[in-house]
Amino acid sequence: IVIFDGKTRVYSLLGYPVEHSFSPAMQNAAFKSAGLNSVYVPFSPESEKLAAAIAGIRALGIAGANVTVPHKEAVIPLLDNLTEIAMTYGAVNTIVNRGGSLTGHNTDGEGFIQALKKDCGFDPAGGTAVVFGAGGAARAVALALARSGCPGMALVNRSTAKAEKIAGFVCEAIGVQAEVFEWKAGNKELAVWAQKAALMVNCTSIGMSGGAEAAFPLPDELPGSGQLAYDVVYNPTHTVFMQRAERNGAATANGLSMLLRQGALSFEFWTGLTAPLEVMRNALELR
Ligand code: NDP
Numbered sequence: 001i002v003i004f005d006g007k008t009r010v011y012s013l014l015g016y017p018v019e020h021s022f023s024p025a026m027q028n029a030a031f032k033s034a035g036l037n038s039v040y041v042p043f044s045p046e047s048e049k050l051a052a053a054i055a056g057i058r059a060l061g062i063a064g065a066n067v068t069v070p071h072k073e074a075v076i077p078l079l080d081n082l083t084e085i086a087m088t089y090g091a092v093n094t095i096v097n098r099g100g101s102l103t104g105h106n107t108d109g110e111g112f113i114q115a116l117k118k119d120c121g122f123d124p125a126g127g128t129a130v131v132f133g134a135g136g137a138a139r140a141v142a143l144a145l146a147r148s149g150c151p152g153m154a155l156v157n158r159s160t161a162k163a164e165k166i167a168g169f170v171c172e173a174i175g176v177q178a179e180v181f182e183w184k185a186g187n188k189e190l191a192v193w194a195q196k197a198a199l200m201v202n203c204t205s206i207g208m209s210g211g212a213e214a215a216f217p218l219p220d221e222l223p224g225s226g227q228l229a230y231d232v233v234y235n236p237t238h239t240v241f242m243q244r245a246e247r248n249g250a251a252t253a254n255g256l257s258m259l260l261r262q263g264a265l266s267f268e269f270w271t272g273l274t275a276p277l278e279v280m281r282n283a284l285e286l287r
Helices: 024-034 049-060 084-089 108-120 137-146 160-174 188-197 240-247 257-271 278-283
Strands: 009-014 039-042 064-067 094-098 101-105 127-134 153-157 180-182 199-202 227-233 251-253
Touching: 009 024, 024 039, 024 257, 049 094, 049 108, 064 257, 084 101, 084 108, 084 137, 084 160, 094 257, 101 108, 101 227, 101 257, 108 227, 108 257, 127 137, 127 188, 127 251, 137 153, 137 199, 153 188, 160 240, 180 188, 188 227, 199 251, 240 251, 257 278
Parallel strands: 009 039, 009 064, 127 153, 127 199, 153 180, 199 227, 227 251
Antiparallel strands: 064 094, 094 101
8 A cells, every 4th residue: 555645745747638648657666666755646737727737836846747748848938947958859748846946858859769779779870760750759759869860860741841840950959961751652752761771760640540551651661671660659569660660570669668768767857866667667568
């Protein structure tokens, strides 16, 4: 039995919706394993209630929070400070409350890079990358790859204007070239580019609904042997993008490792302790 008392430190998740989130299981397992009198609770304020939710963090002395879709950008003006990385990403996924002053961090990008390096044995500086999507996850992944030495990347999206925006930002902020390709079947220029890439990352929500394999605008043989196909989607654990890549002999991974690593970094910012990684990983894998 967990007993909370007047000294319990409360952490929260702010998103809309949050029912699907694996973070409460992961963070509560970490607190328990570290022997901390702390608890992590999900809340789902709609966009128009975000300012009140942040005021609530201050008023109730909530020690920290994770922020997820759709609040990662909107929360910025409501905070007192931003880390340089959160500023570069233009998005916050972690809030630390120190004596009433709220600092916004971003652990998504670093979490992704750690997942590549430590869980997939992949060096982001080792070759070019193709990123599918141009939403929040794609922006974090593209920036993180560029910051970690990726020599160049292709951004593929239905709305090319959104991809152009990320490409411009990656070039301006980090000086890495990003080419934009339209998401359309039989895109030959993309096929040539993708053939040479070391990494392909699905940052669209396609795998979540399943059954949309044919939608990837790649020749059948890609992703293929010698390439890593990383899907930021983790539910289902074996996504359509991964299944396609596996059939072609590519290495594959789902987004659980990114979720784990970004969560471990949040835990470390909140507590100053080393995150109990294996406990957190087990909590995710049991979901
Ligand atoms: P957004 O809503 O910001 O972006 C969604 C992207 O998917 C857009 O680029 C959109 O294209 C594209 N897309 C959606 N449906 C289709 C389709 N049928 N065909 C082609 N493109 C499509 O979402 P996020 O970037 O925040 O999240 C994307 C996924 O990443 C989610 O599944 C989320 O759960 C996961 N995620 C995982 C994380 C982890 O830690 N593992 C962290 C963050 C996110 P368009 O712009 O043309 O509409």
